[in-house]
Amino acid sequence: MNPWAVDAGCPRSCAVAPADRVSPAEAARRYAGLARVLGHSLRLGEGLADSDTPRVQARRVLRALGVGLEAGPVPLSVPGADVGTLVVANHISWLDVVALLAVEPVSFVAKREVARWPVVGTFARRMGTQFIDREGGRRALPLMVGELAKSLAAGRTVLVFPQATTWCSVSGGRFRRAAFQAAVDAGAAVRPVTVGYRQGGEVSTAAAFLGDEGFGGALRRVVAARGLSVRVTAHPPLYGGDRKGLAEGAWAVVCRG
Structure with a gap:
């Protein structure tokens, strides 16, 4: 069995157009x-990864799109730790990474295909993203875990979406265990994070990026939505145990969040 095999995720039909839309002029x-923010980010070159720059630019992207950000005071990384933190979150949208970067600059793990995406791939490479090759089979999995463990041991906070694909709701899918082995090997804490989207006080799937839908359709729904917001909730860190226990514990916490 291919260790990289992922659940099918939700079909694109689960992503519903926003009920309350902005005018064409506002869109x-x-x-x-958004074009201005992205252009400025590209001109920053390698400086995009400097200090607080990713957080500032991510917040500018959200403001340009009219997306509100709700985030509590809990940081993504665990303060005072000798090693990095493995941040694990549910996966709904292409906006998830932007929202998490807007809270705290982190590096992240992404599938190899992301490196070839226009604009997004450029940003991902400059942010020091660790790309994984799902076609590599079983032999590639220990290498990925080893590299991730090295990053954590070196003190980096790394974001992973253990569901490996997107779902329209927080509780869709399940957490794969491989990334949690890296936390065990590095002695790193696991920070579960819940990401959710709302519009007009109700849960919204307008930002969802699902199935075989192209990026353009997902972007149009976000641009059109009035009053769309993303909430990032960081939960208490998990320590110790094996990868199975950490994965199941993190998944339970994220779903409750």
Whole structure:
């Protein structure tokens, strides 16, 4: 069995157009604002990964899109730790990474295909993303875990989406265990994080990026939505145990969140 095999995830039909939409003029202003932010980020070059720059630029992206950010005071990394923190979150949208970067600059793990995406791939490479090759079979899995463990041992906070694909709701899918082995090997804490989207006080799937849908359709729904917000909830860290226990514990906490 291919260790990289992932659940099918939700079909694109689960992503529903926003009930409350902005005017065409406002949508055009959002596209223009996003283009300005992305252009400025590209001009920063390697400086995009400097200090607090990713957080600032991520917040600018959210503002340009008209997306509100709700985040509690709990940081993603565990303060005072000798090693890094493995941040694990549910996966709904392409906006998840932007929202998490807007809370705290972190490096992240992504599938190899992301490196070839226009603009997004450039940003991911400059942010020091660790790309994984799902076609590598079983032999590639220990290498990925080893590299992730090295990053954690070196003090880096790394974001992973253990569901490996996107779902329209927080509780869809399940957490794969491989990344949690890296936390065990490095002696790193696991920080479970819940990411959710709301519009008009109700849970929304407008930001969801599902199935075989192209990026353009997902972006249009976000641009069109009035009053869309993303909430990032960081839960208490988990320590010790084996990868099975950590994966199941993190999954339970994220779903409750």
